[in-house]
Amino acid sequence: MSTMLFVQGAMAAATLSFASIGPTAASPATSNSLGAAFVVIAKGTTSTVEITLHPSAPFDTVKVEAGSGVSVLSPPCAFSRVVAGGHYVCRVNVTQDARQASLTLNVVGEKTLDPANPPIIEVSHFTISNDSFVAPAAVKPRTMGPAMTRTPDPATAK
Amino acid sequence: MDPKNAGYLACLLTLVLSGCGGGGGSSGSSTATTTSLAASATDVKSGDAVTLTWSSTNANSCMASGAWSGTLATSGSQNQPVSATATYTITCTGAEGSASKSVTVTAWNAPVPTISADVTSILSNNTVTVTWSSQNATSCAGADGLSGTLGLSGSRASAALTTTTTLSVACSNPAFTAVKASVTITVSPTFTATVAIRYQVPGAPVVDQSIHYYVPDWANPVTKPVPFVWVELQNPSGQVVQQVFADASGVATFTGLNPSITYTPVVRSRISQAATGFDFVVLNNTAPVDTTKTSYRARYAAYANPGPAYIPDTRQPVQSMGTLTAGDGWDAAQRLLVDANRAAAPYALLASAVTEAQIVSAAIGGTPTWRPLTILWSTKNKGGLSAPPGNMDQGFVTGSGGYYNGGGHGGVDTTGKETLAAVAEDAEFISGDQSFEVMDLYPFILSHEMGHFTQALFSADQSPGGPHAYTDYEDPTLSWTEGSASGIASLVLQSPKQNRVVPVNGQLIVGVIDPSNYTVSGNPQNWPLGWYQENTVTRLMWQLYDPAGSIRLPAATVLAPLFTAAWQSGPWLATPWAYAVQLARLNPANASAISALADSVNIRTTGSDEWGSSETDTGNRTSPDALPPYVTVNIGAGPVSICSAGVSNEYNKESNIRYFRIPVAAGDNTSHTLTVQGASGTVPAINGYFYTPGSSSISASGTLLAPYTVLAVGACSVALSPYSTDTAACHEPAAPPAEQCWQVSVQ
Numbered sequence: 021m022s023t024m025l026f027v028q029g030a031m032a033a034a035t036l037s038f039a040s041i042g043p044t045a046a047s048p049a050t051s052n053s054l055g056a057a058f059v060v061i062a063k064g065t066t067s068t069v070e071i072t073l074h075p076s077a078p079f080d081t082v083k084v085e086a087g088s089g090v091s092v093l094s095p096p097c098a099f100s101r102v103v104a105g106g107h108y109v110c111r112v113n114v115t116q117d118a119r120q121a122s123l124t125l126n127v128v129g130e131k132t133l134d135p136a137n138p139p140i141i142e143v144s145h146f147t148i149s150n151d152s153f154v155a156p157a158a159v160k161p162r163t164m165g166p167a168m169t170r171t172p173d174p175a176t177a178k
Numbered sequence: 179m180d181p182k183n184a185g186y187l188a189c190l191l192t193l194v195l196s197g198c199g200g201g202g203g204s205s206g207s208s209t210a211t212t213t214s215l216a217a218s219a220t221d222v223k224s225g226d227a228v229t230l231t232w233s234s235t236n237a238n239s240c241m242a243s244g245a246w247s248g249t250l251a252t253s254g255s256q257n258q259p260v261s262a263t264a265t266y267t268i269t270c271t272g273a274e275g276s277a278s279k280s281v282t283v284t285a286w287n288a289p290v291p292t293i294s295a296d297v298t299s300i301l302s303n304n305t306v307t308v309t310w311s312s313q314n315a316t317s318c319a320g321a322d323g324l325s326g327t328l329g330l331s332g333s334r335a336s337a338a339l340t341t342t343t344t345l346s347v348a349c350s351n352p353a354f355t356a357v358k359a360s361v362t363i364t365v366s367p368t369f370t371a372t373v374a375i376r377y378q379v380p381g382a383p384v385v386d387q388s389i390h391y392y393v394p395d396w397a398n399p400v401t402k403p404v405p406f407v408w409v410e411l412q413n414p415s416g417q418v419v420q421q422v423f424a425d426a427s428g429v430a431t432f433t434g435l436n437p438s439i440t441y442t443p444v445v446r447s448r449i450s451q452a453a454t455g456f457d458f459v460v461l462n463n464t465a466p467v468d469t470t471k472t473s474y475r476a477r478y479a480a481y482a483n484p485g486p487a488y489i490p491d492t493r494q495p496v497q498s499m500g501t502l503t504a505g506d507g508w509d510a511a512q513r514l515l516v517d518a519n520r521a522a523a524p525y526a527l528l529a530s531a532v533t534e535a536q537i538v539s540a541a542i543g544g545t546p547t548w549r550p551l552t553i554l555w556s557t558k559n560k561g562g563l564s565a566p567p568g569n570m571d572q573g574f575v576t577g578s579g580g581y582y583n584g585g586g587h588g589g590v591d592t593t594g595k596e597t598l599a600a601v602a603e604d605a606e607f608i609s610g611d612q613s614f615e616v617m618d619l620y621p622f623i624l625s626h627e628m629g630h631f632t633q634a635l636f637s638a639d640q641s642p643g644g645p646h647a648y649t650d651y652e653d654p655t656l657s658w659t660e661g662s663a664s665g666i667a668s669l670v671l672q673s674p675k676q677n678r679v680v681p682v683n684g685q686l687i688v689g690v691i692d693p694s695n696y697t698v699s700g701n702p703q704n705w706p707l708g709w710y711q712e713n714t715v716t717r718l719m720w721q722l723y724d725p726a727g728s729i730r731l732p733a734a735t736v737l738a739p740l741f742t743a744a745w746q747s748g749p750w751l752a753t754p755w756a757y758a759v760q761l762a763r764l765n766p767a768n769a770s771a772i773s774a775l776a777d778s779v780n781i782r783t784t785g786s787d788e789w790g791s792s793e794t795d796t797g798n799r800t801s802p803d804a805l806p807p808y809v810t811v812n813i814g815a816g817p818v819s820i821c822s823a824g825v826s827n828e829y830n831k832e833s834n835i836r837y838f839r840i841p842v843a844a845g846d847n848t849s850h851t852l853t854v855q856g857a858s859g860t861v862p863a864i865n866g867y868f869y870t871p872g873s874s875s876i877s878a879s880g881t882l883l884a885p886y887t888v889l890a891v892g893a894c895s896v897a898l899s900p901y902s903t904d905t906a907a908c909h910e911p912a913a914p915p916a917e918q919c920w921q922v923s924v925q
Contacts, residue, residue: 050647050648050678050689050691051647051648051649051698051703051705052647052648052649052650053649058564076649077649085681085682085683086613087560087562087611087613087614087681088558088560088611088612088613088614121569121572121573121574122560122563122569122572122574124560124562124574124611124613124614126613126614126680126681128682128683130682133701133702134700134701136700137699137700137701138385138390138391138392138687138699138700139390139391139699140689140698140699140701141391141680141682141687141689143615143680143681143682145560145561145562145578145614146562146564147560147561147562147563147564147574148563149563149569149572149574153572155571155572155593155594163465163482164444164482164483164484165462165481165482165483165521165524166483166504166505166507166518166519166520166521167483167484167485167486167521168375168445168483168484168485168502168503168504168505168521169485169502169503169505170485170486170499170500170501170502170503171500171501171503172498172500173498173499173500173501
């Protein structure tokens with residue numbers, strides 16, 4: 021028989037076990053109507069990624085866009101008049117920018133509900149680490165960031 | 179001779195010699211009337227008296243006129259107060275005629291010199307120009323640090339001053355000795371300088387009609403102060419000669435500066451305030467400075483943003499370096515956000531953190547103890563990684579970042595990869611990658627994460643965490659934790675709107691999410707409305723506060739339940755029901771309105787309790803899988819069937835785990851045995867981590883906490899973890915059925 025101490029903080033302990041490799045509380049939510057799933061079919065300098073959509077709501081268009089770290093994305097992947105409950109699949113080849121440690125694909129769904137209002141945008145992200153990326157050995161020195169602009173005080177303008 | 183004629187003759191003779199009586203004057207003859215009048219002083223202080231002394235010869239009577247009046251004896255003296263310059267006249271009359279005398283007494287007021295200088299504080303070896311004037315004076319001279327004879331008014335440059343010096347003018351008149359007026363010139367070898375630190379962010383989103391999207395209002399940016407921020411001065415060699423934290427208005431003050439040195443102000447993305455204990459820092463996690471370190475504060479450096487070099491004025495002892503503004507990085511000509519120019523982001527994050535901490539502190543009361551908070555932000559930061567480990571040095575993580583509890587964020591190996599080694603450090607990961615989400619332009623995300631920080635420090639967070647969306651039906655601890663974090667943010671921002679900046683077709687557009695009316699960019703949404711959706715919690719908290727609403731509770735009142743001892747000790751968990759019921763209890767005058775509002779958004783509060791015992795809304799589950807929120811399992815009673823639901827790796831959706839409570843008598847220190855029996859092929863897990871691999875039953879023994887012990891049960895592969903590599907450890911023979919029912923008993 022296993023032994024377990026029944027303490028009120030048991031739930032918190034469970035939470036911490038997750039927290040060790042991920043945030044205890046994620047960023048605020050957005051919608052998740054695209055039902056996007058990503059599978060890496062082949063990984064290398066150029067990776068093949070299969071994108072599957074199981075949308076729970078209709079979209080006028082859904083398009084796969086290149087995020088940071090992508091030097092080439094082909095072929096274009098886009099769907100129009102996407103319906104709820106549908107099943108959509110496309111494969112794209114993405115060439116990693118060798119200078120970047122990862123690449124990101126964005127699946128951007130758009131739908132106009134009321135022409136008087138801007139359309140609704142829903143974005144699903146997919147990031148792949150660049151396994152061949154080697155960070156520069158030298159630790160980066162402390163450097164200055166962008167300069168701030170100065171507005172002289174009117175009383176002592178210089 | 180007729181006497182009259184004799185008199186006429188005498189008069190005729192007198193006129194010839196010296197004049198005739200009645201016309202005044204004295205007679206040269208021995209019978210002529212004469213008089214004399216003298217004053218004891220002819221210059222007196224105003225209000226003082228003088229003694230007038232007079233005498234006469236051959237006079238029968240004397241009369242006073244001028245500044246005095248009346249009949250006088252032919253000789254005598256009299257005191258006369260002199261309030262103003264006066265002429266006293268006496269006229270004495272005798273047989274031979276009359277004679278008059280006058281004396282003038284001048285009344286003086288005290289001299290009134292004034293002196294001023296063009297400046298009263300200067301740096302060493304500078305002169306000042308003094309200007310003086312006087313009243314009631316007949317002469318003036320320099321005194322103290324001013325020398326020489328001066329006119330009654332004028333101006334003059336001082337000598338070069340090297341120490342604090344008093345410059346005086348002394349003026350006098352015949353009745354008064356010199357009266358001095360002074361001005362002290364404070365002379366300092368060093369100067370004090372102030373500099374105001376602000377950051378710039380775009381204005382509230384506006385619709386760009388050319389593309390028909392909400393976009394940041396780049397054309398109308400706003401600037402705000404960065405309170406308590408670190409500011410240092412560097413000399414031309416780059417050495418830090420002084421470092422201070424700014425005040426609440428973002429103004430830093432430096433003292434003892436050498437006017438012959440050119441200083442460069444440098445602002446660093448760290449704030450500290452001793453009075454409140456705030457210690458927040460934004461670090462550039464994609465530029466590690468020591469890869470041997472696993473804690474973020476030791477591994478990464480704060481941002482440092484210089485202002486233009488400042489050439490001191492050599493005369494002014496108090497100088498303003500002006501206002502340094504960290505720009506948002508928007509290039510209007512190219513219509514691009516230029517990463518290399520995004521100076522504002524770290525300071526916008528810090529300012530938001532301070533604002534939230536101040537509001538939360540006020541709601542808690544007293545001086546709550548804030549742990550140090552580390553915010554990781556970089557223009558390279560992004561999420562979207564499907565599974566850990568992320569790489570902090572490279573700026574990519576699972577999800578989209580978030581708050582890492584101070585109980586232990588993942589450690590970092592020498593390459594920046596997250597490890598399982600816990601590091602006690604409260605941290606937030608904020609995305610800045612333009613191709614992912616720019617979380618620094620608007621304060622909502624940071625405020626939301628600060629809400630989690632607040633929960634961890636002063637409230638309770640029993641959420642399993644993980645991915646979540648506004649279209650989800652969530653575990654009530656998740657809906658509470660995420661929804662209240664956004665609720666806190668809405669109170670801090672005084673707006674329910676959540677601005678999310680994402681890329682579309684290479685442009686940054688804004689999704690304007692409004693939980694208060696369930697809209698996105700003005701479009702109504704069919705998001706779930708109830709205890710299972712975080713947006714509902716946010717909506718409830720906002721509507722309780724909404725200054726245009728019907729209840730209009732102060733922010734501190736809306737937040738109060740989160741910080742009570744009851745909230746932190748339970749035994750019920752932090753859920754939407756517990757919040758609404760606690761709030762109603764704390765505000766009896768508004769209890770009915772609070773309960774009615776909560777009821778209207780499907781968080782049953784009227785007639786209910788913190789356990790949600792009266793809840794009737796089943797969300798997207800059937801009743802046995804969802805309600806009651808806490809199933810009661812009595813010690814010694816027969817097994818109770820508790821059903822959960824969900825598919826592998828879901829773990830944080832509604833009914834993935836089911837909560838049950840075991841009533842425990844006070845003082846019960848005996849060991850009890852919990853038994854959970856599942857159907858063949860299932861593996862039950864308690865609290866998401868305690869299970870027997872491959873076994874459909876589990877037992878555990880131990881003492882129970884009174885008055886209730888609260889636990890949760892679910893299918894191992896559903897409830898264990900967000901990642902399949904972990905759920906594989908369950909060794910479940912088959913995928914979990916849609917509904918999993920467990921026989922739970924305690925002996």
